Amino acid sequence: MNGIAVDTLLTSLGLVAAGFTGAFLLYRLFRWLATLADRSRFQIDGLVLRIVGRPISVLVALASVNYALFRIPEVQAQFGAWSGAQNALLVITGTWIFASLVKAIVREYGLPMAERTDTDVDERVVRLLDLTAVYLIWTGGILIAFREIGIEITAFIASLGIVGLAVALAARTVLSNVLAGVTLTADRNFRVGDRIQVGDYIGDVLEINLHKTVIRTRDNEIVLIPNDVLGKEVIINHMLPEQTTRIEMTIGIAYDADVDQATSILQEILHNSDRIHDDPPPEVNVAALGDNAIVLQILVWIDRPRGKRSVRDTVYRKALSRFAEAGITIPFPQRTLHLAPSAQNVSLLADGSAAS
Structure with a gap:
């Protein structure tokens, strides 16, 4: 098989299988320990176990793959011919573990905290930050791996900067609404369910999205207000400091x-x-x-x-x-007319002419 001894190949495959099996059992063990820790006095223990369980399991699985590959002489020769390949593989492995750790922290710690808030904006922000962080981690890891194998990354980084600037300029209105939405979400004086007045609109806040806020007016009309508009307008909250x-x-x-x-x-x-x-x-x-x-x-x-x-x-x-x-009367508007003497004489002359 391309010069690789069968017994060496089978041994390496067995090591990989054993490594993945051990990683799976280790992951299940961490989950079981986390369940036990949740019943203890300090629930932070269970949270820590759930966060570190997956990255450690991934590390065990990848370590078994690395060991199984590098014990094959032909694979060692290929990596030796390509300078820095082993370092690049270690960087990719570390990137995978770090990204898994970040996702575990967000899933086990960030999302539960966001779900306890009154709105779903916190959940969306946390998921957006999670996705952004993972992409940044993988982008940085891949760039470092490229550098280890001798690929020039300076021009690539410059291109990423230009593309990011162009996207930011094109989406500045969207970014403005998103930032205003995050600010409104963090403001304790503005909550879903509050009755607010913005300009000519008075209504109840139904939803605070990343780019707009939805209110229902007293006429049962749905009004969508961009968040950057709310950031500039005077907002009257009729529910604070209390509902009275x-x-x-x-x-x-x-x-x-x-x-x-x-x-x-x-x-x-x-x-x-x-x-x-x-x-x-x-x-x-x-x-x-x-x-x-x-x-x-x-x-x-x-x-x-x-x-x-x-x-x-x-x-x-x-x-x-x-x-x-x-017997108390509520009067309506009244006017009393007083005629001047000259006006009375004119009236009498007019009555006499009519009689004749």
Whole structure:
């Protein structure tokens, strides 16, 4: 078989098979130990075992392959004829192990942490970082391996830099949205489920993607806002620092009405509402003396920003009913016309001409 002794070849194949079998058993052993460690007081032990288990198993398997190859004289001669080939193989082996270790850390540590957050953006960012890190590791390992076997890599690195710059310039808007999305995700003042106001839009945050944020308005419309726009706009979060929010209402009563009685009726209505808080207590103040009415201002605190219109509707309806029972009128705009004497004379002359 191409000058390779059969017994040497069979021995090498047996070493490879034994190495892979040992690597598999070692991997299963690490998983079993990690399961036992999870039940202990310190769960970090199980996490460490799961992270290092796969790279060590890969190392055992690759070590068996390397040993099986280099014990064959013909293979040694081929590697000896190509300067640096053995070093390049060791670099590729180390790259594989390092990339496996990074993936294990991300899978066992990074993703579980991201899954515990309110949004799926953390998971996407972690997966993106994992993919980027693995590509960078393999790119660096391959370049080092090329250098070991005498291939010039300077021009290749320069080409990669030019290509990366061109991609960054072409995708600067996308990158801007992604960076803004990462910033929004890390901001504790902005979460999925919050009711926010951005410009003319008021709605609930449904999703924060890498490039856009989705909100549902009060009219049940879906609005997609680019993340870089949110990074520049003023955002009002109606859910923070807590969901309790204040409502202002106004109601006018006639000038001949009893202000104290109207205030007492309104206070009774407010204190008997399920959604209106007693602490801070509701307030009823005389806000202005209008052209047609005494304007009473009502300030109340409710449990959450959603449903403000329902609270206003309930208060106004009960106020209409109770004021009607108490004889308190809610005036409508009125105008009193005063005719000047000259205008009255003209009116009388016009009436006399018509009579004749």
